[in-house]
Structure formats: C-alpha cells, structure tokens
Amino acid sequence: MNAEQQKAAAFVGRLLSNPAISNLPPLQKEEQIIQFLKVNAPQLRPTLASPQFFGNRSWQEIFNILYRALQAVINQELIPAVERMIQNRIDFSFIPFLRQQQVDNRRVAEQLNQFLVDLISHPPARQAFSGPFTAVLYGFVDRYIEEIFNRRSYAQFEFTKVERLKMSKEEIKHMVKVVALLRPSVNLLTTSIAGEQFTGNIQSQYLDKVLGVIKDKLSYLPEQVLKSALNSNLSFQSNRYIEATGRAAAILSLRCKSFRPNQKVDRGADTPDKSWFNIARRNYKYYGFDVKMLDEFYKTAAENQW
Numbered sequence: 001m002n003a004e005q006q007k008a009a010a011f012v013g014r015l016l017s018n019p020a021i022s023n024l025p026p027l028q029k030e031e032q033i034i035q036f037l038k039v040n041a042p043q044l045r046p047t048l049a050s051p052q053f054f055g056n057r058s059w060q061e062i063f064n065i066l067y068r069a070l071q072a073v074i075n076q077e078l079i080p081a082v083e084r085m086i087q088n089r090i091d092f093s094f095i096p097f098l099r100q101q102q103v104d105n106r107r108v109a110e111q112l113n114q115f116l117v118d119l120i121s122h123p124p125a126r127q128a129f130s131g132p133f134t135a136v137l138y139g140f141v142d143r144y145i146e147e148i149f150n151r152r153s154y155a156q157f158e159f160t161k162v163e164r165l166k167m168s169k170e171e172i173k174h175m176v177k178v179v180a181l182l183r184p185s186v187n188l189l190t191t192s193i194a195g196e197q198f199t200g201n202i203q204s205q206y207l208d209k210v211l212g213v214i215k216d217k218l219s220y221l222p223e224q225v226l227k228s229a230l231n232s233n234l235s236f237q238s239n240r241y242i243e244a245t246g247r248a249a250a251i252l253s254l255r256c257k258s259f260r261p262n263q264k265v266d267r268g269a270d271t272p273d274k275s276w277f278n279i280a281r282r283n284y285k286y287y288g289f290d291v292k293m294l295d296e297f298y299k300t301a302a303e304n305q306w
Contacts, residue, residue, distance in 0.1 A: 007053055008069035016073065023261050025137060026078040027130035033070055037063060078133075079117055085136055086113050090178060094171035098222035108220040112178070115217050119185060128184035131257035132249070136177045138259065140252050145173045147300040148248075155296045158244035165245070172245070175225065180249035182229035185214050202233055235288025247290045251297055254280070254287060273301035 001009070012033065021032045037044065045059045054062050090112075092105045120126045135141055148155040149169040159165050165172055186202065188210055207230045214226055224243070231239070232246030232253075255276050263272050270278065277298035284291040300306070 008065050012066060012069045012073055025134045026074045030070060030074045082116050083113050089136055091174045094167055094175045097167045098224055103220055111218060111220050124187035124190050125184040128187055131253035132180040132183050134256035134259050135180055135252040140256055141177050142173055144297060145176060154292045163244045176245050176248050178225055179229045179245045180253050183232050183249055183253055186210060186230050186233045188213060236290045237285055237288060247293055251289055251294055271305055273306040277301050
C-alpha cells in the first residue's frame, strides 16, 4: 500500500468509525459514506486536494481514490459474511427436486460463493446487492415465508400450485434466498443499475443474454432458479408470468434496502416493516410488485408487530 492509499484508508476508516452507522450492514455503511462524500464535496475538496492529502487533483479523481479504499475496507467484512451466509443460512436440498438428480452441496456452495464475490465487484450489481444480502442475513426470508405458509392463502397457492413447488416450506425458503441473492445479476452487463425497482426498460432479449452468461457460471443451479432471479426485476403489472419466488424476493429485497437494525419505534407509531409495506402497497405499480402478495406481507407484519 503506497502513501496515497494509506491516506485514503485512514480517511475512510475515520468516516466508518461514526457510531451512527456502526450497526448497519456493510453495504449500507458503504452507501452512507458515498452519500456523505457526494453531499459534502464542496467542503471536502479544498482539504483533500491539499499537499497533505492528494495534491491538486480533481474531485472525481479524489472520489475514485476514496471509493476504492472504501470498497477494500467493506470487502474485508462483506466477503467473509457472504461465505458464512452460504455455509450457515442456505440449504441446497431444493435443487434435487428441481433437477431430479442429486448434487454435491459443497460444490454448489463454492460455485455460488465465487459467483457472488465476482458479482459484487461490479458496481451496479454491488449497489443492488445490499437489499438481498440484508434480507437473508437478518432472517427476513425465513420469517415471512414461514408466516405465509401458516396463513395458507394467496402467496402459498402461488408457490405450490402456480409455480408448482411441491416441496417443503423449508426448501422454498432456501430457494427464495438464492433467488434474492442472484437478483442483482441482472446488472452484470450494464454500467448503470437496472434492478433496484422496475424502470420499464428491461427487455426480454437482455434477460436472455444475461441468463446465458450466468448459466455458464452457475452450472449446478437449476435454470428455473436463475430465471426467477432475473424475472424478479420485472414489473408484475405487465409480466404476470413472474415466478412467485421472484415476486417474494423482489419485495423482501426492496424492504431490506432501507432496513435499520435495532431501529427504535416511537410510541404509537407503526412498526418499521408494517410502515414500509403499507407505503409499498400505495406505490405497488411503481415498484412492479404483486399487490396481493404485498398485502399478505403487510398483514403478516401487522399481526406480528414487525
């Protein structure tokens, strides 16, 4: 590490030591620091462009130096967390049901881990990875799919009868986790983010092209899983064929993009999940959500005080 990189790492380290962001998931910390740098650029540049820091460089050059340093620091936390997540929070027992053949779970895990590490090195995909990562890390998929099957209503029907997943709810939970984590792969061939919410410009030809790329890299995963992950980025309003696993992954991923661990709730106020789902119900067309599934998530959050 040269002197310039050391200065960047030290500066980023001071920003990350802010107690206000210490409890956030790693990519949310990264987003907060990036936002801080952009908002405060006019105030920061005179100091950072001084000889003590990065010399008479342009702000864009300084920002790029700091971003690389920030990414390196966050990766020290993020990459091991992804590996632990795959090892400890995902069971690949759903794969034999879809492929009608046994697979080596260790090899599946290794392949998925390598793919995700490569995925988060691509900036647009990295930005879109925050919500899915948080949804799996903090157990959102587990608890909401659990409650959906307890309710035995619309969403369960969509999983078991429409998508025809005649497997246990535990296997469906893990399939949704993998679909969510692969959702950002829609951004692999772009230079700007495509999968945060429906924008109306994702074409089927583009998805087919991405599918061809990820099939080669994820040969152990069934094509149905990969298609669900990519289709989750489309609007259900104009694409009614989207798999239930993809629809659920989309809702939970977007919910968790703004999730704040240990968030305090004011007396009389709605709980964080209930509040978010309620707002999402009013804007379901903008997000491209399945409003009936979204209603079930809202009712689940209300009943459980989540």
